[in-house]
Amino acid sequence: MGQAIASRGLLAAAPVRRQTTENDRFRGAWRAQVEGVRVREDLRNRRIGTRLMEWAIGRARERGCRLVQLTSNKSRLDARRFYERLGFSASHVGMKLYL
Numbered sequence: 001m002g003q004a005i006a007s008r009g010l011l012a013a014a015p016v017r018r019q020t021t022e023n024d025r026f027r028g029a030w031r032a033q034v035e036g037v038r039v040r041e042d043l044r045n046r047r048i049g050t051r052l053m054e055w056a057i058g059r060a061r062e063r064g065c066r067l068v069q070l071t072s073n074k075s076r077l078d079a080r081r082f083y084e085r086l087g088f089s090a091s092h093v094g095m096k097l098y099l
C-alpha cells in the first residue's frame with residue numbers, strides 16, 4: 001500500500017495478513033497497519049490529517065482489508081478524538097516491551 005508523503009502530512013499504511021486463532025472473526029483477513037500519522041505543526045486543524053487518514057482507509061478497502069489498526073499514546077487525548085471521529089474505537093489495550 002506504500003507510504004503517503006504530502007508536503008503537509010505523513011503517514012505509512014501497509015497491509016498485513018496475520019495467523020489468527022480459530023475464534024478470531026478476522027481469521028486470515030488482510031488488515032492495514034497505520035504508522036506515523038503526522039501533520040506539520042503550523043498546519044494542524046485544517047482537516048489535512050482527516051484527508052490523509054481517509055485516503056489510507058480508502059486504499060485499505062481497495063486492497064480488501066477488513067480492518068485498519070494503529071496504536072496511539074494513551075496521553076494523546078486530542079489524537080484519540082481525531083481517530084474516533086474517523087470511526088475508530090479503542091477496543092483493545094496495546095502493550096509494549098521496551099528493550
Ligand SMILES: CC(C)(COP(=O)(O)OP(=O)(O)OC[C@H]1O[C@@H](n2cnc3c(N)ncnc32)[C@H](O)[C@@H]1OP(=O)(O)O)[C@@H](O)C(=O)NCCC(=O)NCCS
Pocket residue numbers: 036037038039040043044045046047048049050051071072073076078079080081082083
Ligand atoms: C493528529 C494529527 C495527525 C491530526 O491532523 P490535523 O490535520 O491537525 O487534524 P484535522 O484538522 O483533520 O482534525 C482536527 C482534530 O485533530 C486532533 N488534533 C488537533 N491538534 C492535535 C495535536 N496537536 N495532537 C494530536 N491531535 C490533534 C483533534 O482531535 C482535532 O479535533 P478538535 O477540533 O476536536 O480538537 C495532527 O494533529 C498531528 O500530527 N499531531 C501530532 C502527532 C500525533 O498526535 N499523531 C497521532 C498519534 S499516533
